[in-house]
Amino acid sequence: MTRSKGKTHQVQAGDSGGNYVGKAVRRKEDDRLLRGLGRYVDDIDPARQLHASVVRSMVANARITNIDVEAARSAPGVHLVLTGRDLGDLNEPLPLLAGHPSLIAAKTQRPLAVDRVRYVGEAVALIVADTRYLAEDAAELISIDYDILDPVVDLGEASSTSAAVHDDVPGNVAGVVTDGVGDPDSVFASAPYTAKLRLSLERTGGMPMETRGVLADWDPRERMLRVWDSTQAPVAIKHGLCRMFGLSSQQVEVIAPDVGGGFGTKIMLFYPEEVLVPFAARALGRPVKWIEDRWEHFVSANQERGQIHDAEVAFDAEGTILAVRTNFVHDTGAYIPYGIAVPANTLTHVLGQYAVKNYAAKATILYTNKPPVSPYRGAGRPHAVFTMERLIRTVAAKLNMEPYEVRLRNLVPADAFPYDVGLTIDAPIRYDSGNYQAGFEKAIHHLDPAGFRKAQEEARARGRYLGMGICAYIESSGPGPYEGCAAKLTDAGTVVLDVATASQGQGHATSFAQIAADSLGAGIDDVVVRGGDSGKVDFGIGTFGSRSLLLAGNAVAVASERLRNKIAAYVSELFECSHDDLEFSEGQVSVKGAPGQSISLAAIAALANAYGYPVDKPLKDDPAVLEKLRERAANVATPPVFTEDGYFGVGQQLFGSGVHAAIVEVDPEVGAVDVQKYVLVHDCGVVVNPTIVEGQVLGGLVQGLGGALLEVLPFDEQGQPQATSFMDFRMPSIEGLPEIILDHVETPSPLNPLGVKGTGEAGAIPVAAVLAEAIEDALSPFNVFIDRMPLLPHQIANLVTQTPQEASIDDSGVVDAKSDEHK
Amino acid sequence: MTSNDTAQSAQVRCTVNGQAIERNVESRMLLSDFIRHELGLTGTHVGCEHGVCGACTVLVDGDSARACLMFAAQADGTEIETVESLASGDSLSPVQQAFSDQHGLQCGFCTPGILMSLTACMREAGCNREQMLSAVGGHICRCTGYVGISRAVDQVLAEGAEQDRGTES
Structure with missing residues (x-):
């Protein structure tokens, strides 16, 4: 263990020169969260509240022959028992997102299963009782008869098994998605060298610390449905509920209060409970709350990652990559609520930072009897990076080069931006900005590969196995279409920003405030951000795909700029000067170079309205200026309204990027991996708040480390989940953190005013690839080949004792490292 | 389980954040539910x-305890401290x-439990890193990767060391 283990070194990002943007501003949300004054869904206990419990399938694939709920209906404290038949039209299959012509059999889940269940955990009935305890008692009394069918569990066999997840979907194929560029087949036919691998990543999940939860209240006086939902997309949930319940947009309000982590898991649109709980509240005329327990989270919250890739690379003797092909299967679980979203991300991220002109990819999306899949932090990108970087390592092995040397040889040049990859799956993939060489240079500087090779040799002489890995990634960010912001100068002199994107810990209340504060010359404490409340803002999509700062942040910039112009117009008339003569600073609007010609935002807010008065701030303005303002206000028929909307969309995704590198020590006997040092160099364009960016990137890294070394959601042959508690699903703890070095490259995006690119998923994306390379490098004396992630200790120990999988390099130069075992 | 069983109740007399509490609760009510919802x-x-x-960690008679693994009834006669007791007025506690x-912290969900465990730890004489x-x-914290938490621990220790030096001189 190195002396610096557990320490983090951050090289400071550039400072953009604003008062707040670019600065490590302390998070505005922390004080109340630290005092225990957060407000998560389960913290809200309205009067007359009832509690719901969901009865779930305990089998993976079965026809329901009978559901007997009579005993439960008469159990103590029970107010309502719902089955699918009680829901009427509301029990139609839930919406499909990211639909695409390549989906040939898109199936989504019904709120409650009626005659068929397709995974352990699928909702079958809902019970509402006086307390959760009584609701769970009653759940025990519900009896469901099943005609059990063979389940589809193993992804590798899902298309060949006779078992079916959906009876009308042959081969369990939901869809086949392809994309590509150039003419890879010809290149493969003539290339000097080719290599072929089979690679797999297993299922895991975001596992936020706060489980899902929904509280709904129907107010019969206002005919108004209020829902508090631990979701990443309250506005989208609101509009969906309006449609499903036949209510107008004024009749539904969805609030995401504090949300205890999301990571993609909490944007589903819709989970069954998001429909069932509002339905029950309306039916009973009382507030109904459902809080998911951790077992339920393991069996009914969405999961991700299961893919098996056949991947091929064609290359020349110098290590130039001529073509890449990958043909992979994607496990979507029992339903496909997110359409092609995850496999499409894989398709478009395989080439990453590398300028490869010939590429073909084909994804076959397969149903299995497991919980549905939707994007989890990384969302198909870790698979892409794992595939490409494993191929590059194979090229390097053949040519006896360092893998990073092969990478450097193939990078998209810094002068090639904007760079068209040539893929067009949804919209053209065009990298807006980047400097990949700079990222590699920094990573190599921090890792010191030459020095490491010496240390590695010395360690081996002492019987210790060190290894290094360096991998690169790109991160598409900011899926559209837009986000919006309403910026308002309130009569208290406070700037209020209403945005549709809810925060699950990303610090929107701080970074959005920084943007508006700089634009309006306001103090950071005088800007209030309200997110996650559909009653305050009507249009917007949600927090996902590393999009909030990029889209909502720029919408804040647009709205703030408009508000500034509106205030400037008013003040320029007051002082009889031009807009350009005004400056906004420290809460004042002043005429440049004219002492005394200055007014505070607080005074404008309070007194521009004839009947206005300062609400909570004593005005310290010059009395003569205040008098002038009062006079002016007294004679207008229409008060100035200092509220402006701003929307922002780009029309394409923007591409963050980075290089990760690690040094690990592996104990070959027990398979333990000690990550000693981890270097991250990332580029998310302009950094608005370095502290928050660091938190996002490093949080993602540690989640990625868990995904590489600890976390897996296995299922047995009957489709029974084998990890259903934190005792079976191990996540990283504070112990054993590596020494971390975080450095930046800053290539501002030319496609948005702030110059930012997303970074929410960056930390997690390449970690599996980096650790695979580092572990393999450490174990190179044993000639192991790593073809899957995660890798648990017993699997690593087995690799060491197994016959090496990496076999022949035949005379024609074909490297065949295909492994036969893919369970 | 019959309704009679579930109706069994227990008397809880305890001190929570310095306030005397006396309640009748269902025997099976968890301490975490009692603290939160009662x-x-x-x-x-x-x-x-x-x-x-660990999110539900509170202090029971000064020791950190998982409130989800105790029944409220077991808290009878104890002194309980929760995260709400840490700050005094405008001032956050040193750990906060x-x-x-x-x-x-990021989402803040796991934070109160960690604050309570560290608070208990810091009261021990000679508490080290x-x-x-x-x-x-x-x-378990799923957001931060523990990096900021680790630095917070260092800060608390450095402040403690400074204070010790201050008292010595």
Whole structure:
């Protein structure tokens, strides 16, 4: 263990020169969260509240022959028992997102299963009782008869098994998605060298610390449905509920209060409970709350990652990559609520930072009897990076080069931006900005590969196995279409920003405030951000795909700029000067170079309205200026309204990027991996708040480390989940953190005013690839080949004792490292 | 289980954040539910209900304890402290302040439990970095990667060392 283990070194990002943007501003949300004054869904206990419990399938694939709920209906404290038949039209299959012509059999889940269940955990009935305890008692009394069918569990066999997840979907194929560029087949036919691998990543999940939860209240006086939902997309949930319940947009309000982590898991649109709980509240005329327990989270919250890739690379003797092909299967679980979203991300991220002109990819999306899949932090990108970087390592092995040397040889040049990859799956993939060489240079500087090779040799002489890995990634960010912001100068002199994107810990209340504060010359404490409340803002999509700062942040910039112009117009008339003569600073609007010609935002807010008065701030303005303002206000028929909307969309995704590198020590006997040092160099364009960016990137890294070394959601042959508690699903703890070095490259995006690119998923994306390379490098004396992630200790120990999988390099130069075992 | 069983109740007399509490509760009510929903102290969070994640950690007679693994009835006669007791007025406690200074939290859900474990740890004489990290080792944080938490621990220790020097001189 190195002396610096557990320490983090951050090289400071550039400072953009604003008062707040670019600065490590302390998070505005922390004080109340630290005092225990957060407000998560389960913290809200309205009067007359009832509690719901969901009865779930305990089998993976079965026809329901009978559901007997009579005993439960008469159990103590029970107010309502719902089955699918009680829901009427509301029990139609839930919406499909990211639909695409390549989906040939898109199936989504019904709120409650009626005659068929397709995974352990699928909702079958809902019970509402006086307390959760009584609701769970009653759940025990519900009896469901099943005609059990063979389940589809193993992804590798899902298309060949006779078992079916959906009876009308042959081969369990939901869809086949392809994309590509150039003419890879010809290149493969003539290339000097080719290599072929089979690679797999297993299922895991975001596992936020706060489980899902929904509280709904129907107010019969206002005919108004209020829902508090631990979701990443309250506005989208609101509009969906309006449609499903036949209510107008004024009749539904969805609030995401504090949300205890999301990571993609909490944007589903819709989970069954998001429909069932509002339905029950309306039916009973009382507030109904459902809080998911951790077992339920393991069996009914969405999961991700299961893919098996056949991947091929064609290359020349110098290590130039001529073509890449990958043909992979994607496990979507029992339903496909997110359409092609995850496999499409894989398709478009395989080439990453590398300028490869010939590429073909084909994804076959397969149903299995497991919980549905939707994007989890990384969302198909870790698979892409794992595939490409494993191929590059194979090229390097053949040519006896360092893998990073092969990478450097193939990078998209810094002068090639904007760079068209040539893929067009949804919209053209065009990298807006980047400097990949700079990222590699920094990573190599921090890792010191030459020095490491010496240390590695010395360690081996002492019987210790060190290894290094360096991998690169790109991160598409900011899926559209837009986000919006309403910026308002309130009569208290406070700037209020209403945005549709809810925060699950990303610090929107701080970074959005920084943007508006700089634009309006306001103090950071005088800007209030309200997110996650559909009653305050009507249009917007949600927090996902590393999009909030990029889209909502720029919408804040647009709205703030408009508000500034509106205030400037008013003040320029007051002082009889031009807009350009005004400056906004420290809460004042002043005429440049004219002492005394200055007014505070607080005074404008309070007194521009004839009947206005300062609400909570004593005005310290010059009395003569205040008098002038009062006079002016007294004679207008229409008060100035200092509220402006701003929307922002780009029309394409923007591409963050980075290089990760690690040094690990592996104990070959027990398979333990000690990550000693981890270097991250990332580029998310302009950094608005370095502290928050660091938190996002490093949080993602540690989640990625868990995904590489600890976390897996296995299922047995009957489709029974084998990890259903934190005792079976191990996540990283504070112990054993590596020494971390975080450095930046800053290539501002030319496609948005702030110059930012997303970074929410960056930390997690390449970690599996980096650790695979580092572990393999450490174990190179044993000639192991790593073809899957995660890798648990017993699997690593087995690799060491197994016959090496990496076999022949035949005379024609074909490297065949295909492994036969893919369970 | 019949309705008679579930109706069994127990008397709980305890002190919570210095206030005397006396309630009748269902015997099977968890301490975490009692604190959150009977007493309205919702700063104590519930993340797993099987004693692993640590979000529900409170202090019972000064020792850190998982509120989800105790029945409210078992708290009879004890003194309980929750996250709401840490700050005094405008001032955050040293651990809270360190978390604020060092970006030791993101979504804030796991945070109260960690603050309570560290608070208990710091009251032990001679509490060192290893013990504090070990205390945090009993908690899962899914957002921060523990980097800010680790720095917060360092800050608290540095402040403690400074104070010790101050008292010596």
